[in-house]
Amino acid sequence: MDQLKDQGKEQSAQGKKVLVEVEDLYKIYKVGDERVRALDGVSFDIYEGEFIAIVGTSGSGKSTLLNMLAGLEPPTKGMIKLGSKRMDRMKEKQLVRMRRKHMGFIFQSYNLIGTMDAKENVAMPLMFRGVGAKERDKRAKEILKLMGLGKHMKHLPSQMSGGQQQRVGIARALVTNPKIIFADEPTGNLDSGTTKEILTILRDTVNKKNNTLVMVTHDRNLAQVADRVIHIKDGKIRKIEINANKKEIIEDEDY
Amino acid sequence: MKFSDILKLSIENLRRRKWRTVLTVLGVTIGTISVVLMLSLGFGLKETLNAELNAGGGINDITVSYNGSDEDMYLSDSRVEEFMDLEQITKASPKLSVAMKVTTGKWGTTTWIEGVSQEELEAIPLGQGTCPKEGEEFQIIAGNMIVLDFYDTNTFEYPYWDYNEIPPVDMMNDKIYCSMMNVESYDGVNPDSLYSKRKQLKIAGVVEGGPETYNAYCYSAYVEIETLKSYLEKEYRGKTIPEQPTDRNGNPYKEWIYPSVKLTVSDTALVEDTVTYFREMGYQVSSQQEWIEENNKVFDIVQLVLGGIGAVSLLVAAIGITNTITMSTYERRKEIGVMKVLGCDIENIGAMFVSEAGYIGFLGGAVGVVLSYLLSKVVNIVGASFMTEAIGVAGNLSMIPLWLPFVAVGFTILVGVVAGYFPARKATRISALAAIRND
Numbered sequence: 001m002d003q004l005k006d007q008g009k010e011q012s013a014q015g016k017k018v019l020v021e022v023e024d025l026y027k028i029y030k031v032g033d034e035r036v037r038a039l040d041g042v043s044f045d046i047y048e049g050e051f052i053a054i055v056g057t058s059g060s061g062k063s064t065l066l067n068m069l070a071g072l073e074p075p076t077k078g079m080i081k082l083g084s085k086r087m088d089r090m091k092e093k094q095l096v097r098m099r100r101k102h103m104g105f106i107f108q109s110y111n112l113i114g115t116m117d118a119k120e121n122v123a124m125p126l127m128f129r130g131v132g133a134k135e136r137d138k139r140a141k142e143i144l145k146l147m148g149l150g151k152h153m154k155h156l157p158s159q160m161s162g163g164q165q166q167r168v169g170i171a172r173a174l175v176t177n178p179k180i181i182f183a184d185e186p187t188g189n190l191d192s193g194t195t196k197e198i199l200t201i202l203r204d205t206v207n208k209k210n211n212t213l214v215m216v217t218h219d220r221n222l223a224q225v226a227d228r229v230i231h232i233k234d235g236k237i238r239k240i241e242i243n244a245n246k247k248e249i250i251e252d253e254d255y
Numbered sequence: 256m257k258f259s260d261i262l263k264l265s266i267e268n269l270r271r272r273k274w275r276t277v278l279t280v281l282g283v284t285i286g287t288i289s290v291v292l293m294l295s296l297g298f299g300l301k302e303t304l305n306a307e308l309n310a311g312g313g314i315n316d317i318t319v320s321y322n323g324s325d326e327d328m329y330l331s332d333s334r335v336e337e338f339m340d341l342e343q344i345t346k347a348s349p350k351l352s353v354a355m356k357v358t359t360g361k362w363g364t365t366t367w368i369e370g371v372s373q374e375e376l377e378a379i380p381l382g383q384g385t386c387p388k389e390g391e392e393f394q395i396i397a398g399n400m401i402v403l404d405f406y407d408t409n410t411f412e413y414p415y416w417d418y419n420e421i422p423p424v425d426m427m428n429d430k431i432y433c434s435m436m437n438v439e440s441y442d443g444v445n446p447d448s449l450y451s452k453r454k455q456l457k458i459a460g461v462v463e464g465g466p467e468t469y470n471a472y473c474y475s476a477y478v479e480i481e482t483l484k485s486y487l488e489k490e491y492r493g494k495t496i497p498e499q500p501t502d503r504n505g506n507p508y509k510e511w512i513y514p515s516v517k518l519t520v521s522d523t524a525l526v527e528d529t530v531t532y533f534r535e536m537g538y539q540v541s542s543q544q545e546w547i548e549e550n551n552k553v554f555d556i557v558q559l560v561l562g563g564i565g566a567v568s569l570l571v572a573a574i575g576i577t578n579t580i581t582m583s584t585y586e587r588r589k590e591i592g593v594m595k596v597l598g599c600d601i602e603n604i605g606a607m608f609v610s611e612a613g614y615i616g617f618l619g620g621a622v623g624v625v626l627s628y629l630l631s632k633v634v635n636i637v638g639a640s641f642m643t644e645a646i647g648v649a650g651n652l653s654m655i656p657l658w659l660p661f662v663a664v665g666f667t668i669l670v671g672v673v674a675g676y677f678p679a680r681k682a683t684r685i686s687a688l689a690a691i692r693n694d
């Protein structure tokens with residue numbers, strides 16, 4: 001484990017800035033008398049402007065880890081630091097504030113508000129920040145056009161395909177230009193063609209805008225789009241893979 | 256998050272569930288109507304009766320009565336003069352009343368004859384005849400309901416009280432006789448011997464209104480007090496005048512002694528102190544002002560009870576609001592979760608639901624107030640006959656003061672906010688993970 005952590009630290013020596021620091025993170029659920037170790041001592045760093053994928057089989061603890069990074073769930077033990085702030089020590093109110101100011105979130109099932117059209121959905125995080133209606137409108141339109149949804153601004157979620165909805169979801173996550181974006185299985189409900197399209201958008205965003213992106217997926221092939229891939233099993237990190245040239249196909253692993 | 260955005264979202268959400276919103280608003284509307292109408296009855300009754308009491312003037316008048324025990328306290332002519340010497344007393348009119356028997360044909364009755372000042376006499380509204388001038392011969396103004404009390408002097412049957420028939424007596428045009436009570440001529444057997452010889456009685460006028468219309472002057476007969484005094488002095492020359500006290504030896508006093516005196520106080524603000532002054536002297540004192548205050552106290556209680564009854568339906572409406580908002584928070588669990596994940600402040604989430612509830616309260620209150628005005632008009636039309644028949648005063652049964660609609664709407668908004676507070680607080684506790692779990 002220490003060795004894995006060192007593998008993470010190594011890169012900071014190469015001049016990248018650490019954005020998130022995770023150390024010795026545990027999440028233990030009590031189900032009846034049984035204890036489920038969803039996260040069993042996890043340590044790693046996330047650097048600014050990198051695309052990280054978290055892969056593992058179902059039930060391995062990927063979502064648990066992501067939720068904890070986004071401050072949606074408190075860890076049982078361990079440290080999560082965003083910049084210089086200790087997320088594990090924050091109350092819910094502060095965590096909400098952190099998300100509002102620094103984070104974006106992309107859901108597997110899009111989670112658009114059904115009664116709002118595409119533009120209103122995208123503008124919502126700006127509304128939470130107290131941005132005026134005019135300014136919100138302008139920025140939502142801009143980003144929707146960028147996502148190729150210029151003709152769908154006034155469409156309700158029920159009037160759009162899954163791929164279109166997810167692009168609205170991405171637009172919503174990007175509209176505030178957050179430091180870090182979390183995505184839990186963003187292509188989980190999409191066909192392979194649309195999946196590719198969405199992943200390309202995500203990859204381009206990180207390349208162009210230098211946001212940091214953490215994506216959870218169970219598909220090792222999809223994970224290859226990321227700069228680094230964290231392999232997780234039974235709540236433990238098994239391997240951190242660096243995709244320097246992003247073209248390698250995953251090898252057969254022994255786990 | 257801007258307050259205007261919170262309001263916009265709440266209104267949007269209410270619109271989303273039109274039916275439920277309409278029904279909940281309807282509950283508040285009914286609650287508002289019942290409270291406003293109930294209160295308006297209290298205001299209407301109070302206003303109408305006060306107006307009636309004030310219309311008769313007398314807000315500056317107090318009535319000082321003999322306490323019935325202390326000779327030194329007799330309200331004699333000289334005592335009344337003493338009262339007049341007080342700075343704040345501008346007028347003193349003593350009261351005198353005697354009973355007399357009135358007959359016409361076989362019909363007879365006993366009525367009170369009241370001696371009042373000429374001014375008061377002239378203030379009595381007349382239905383027939385004219386008011387006697389000062390210094391004219393003895394003639395009376397008869398109350399419009401005296402007619403009802405005539406009985407058949409042969410059978411002692413009362414047509415009105417026994418058979419609900421109005422006795423066929425025309426006070427104005429029939430030949431009416433009167434006889435005064437004379438205790439000294441009473442032989443102890445024949446009740447007729449109690450009365451002096453009958454004389455023709457001149458009726459100058461009859462008080463306004465039919466024989467069944469109640470008013471302040473309907474039951475007695477009235478005459479100018481000095482005229483009454485000289486009539487009685489003539490009638491009872493050398494004898495004791497009824498109702499006049501005698502000294503220890505059974506002899507009448509030299510002066511007239513009155514059961515009560517009406518005093519007019521120069522300034523309304525001095526009435527209360529003057530009442531206290533005479534009370535401390537040992538007199539019984541009543542004033543229009545006190546009477547109005549007492550009345551208002553009673554109506555305040557009536558109003559409180561009525562308002563309380565109305566408030567029950569508003570309470571039910573408040574529970575309706577709580578229920579609606581609770582439902583709304585359950586339905587929108589996922590949405591609330593998503594908002595939290597996207598960084599919506601916890602307070603803002605609470606504020607959304609509270610303002611939804613407040614908005615329901617506002618709508619219900621506003622519609623309720625408008626309908627209350629309409630219903631108040633209906634109540635006044637339907638209640639007009641009730642007012643004149645049961646209370647004897649013409650006026651509005653229901654009255655909505657100008658400030659009431661504003662207070663009512665403010666209150667329903669408050670009711671909504673309070674009713675929405677607890678479900679809203681629960682909504683803020685919904686976990687952000689609700690957004691992620693697929694349930």
Ligand SMILES: Nc1ncnc2c1ncn2[C@@H]1O[C@H](COP(=O)(O)OP(=O)(O)OP(=O)(O)O)[C@@H](O)[C@H]1O
Nearest residue numbers: 029031036038057058059060061062063064065218
């Ligand atoms: N609220 C909870 N209460 C109890 N156990 C939980 C809870 N949430 C997750 N777990 C358990 O923790 C472990 C990790 O769950 P997690 O959702 O992180 O898996 P995952 O890697 O995201 O899987 P999937 O690919 O199926 O989404 C699982 O064994 C799961 O049963």
Ligand SMILES: [Mg+2]
Nearest residue numbers: 062063064184
């Ligand atoms: Mg998962």
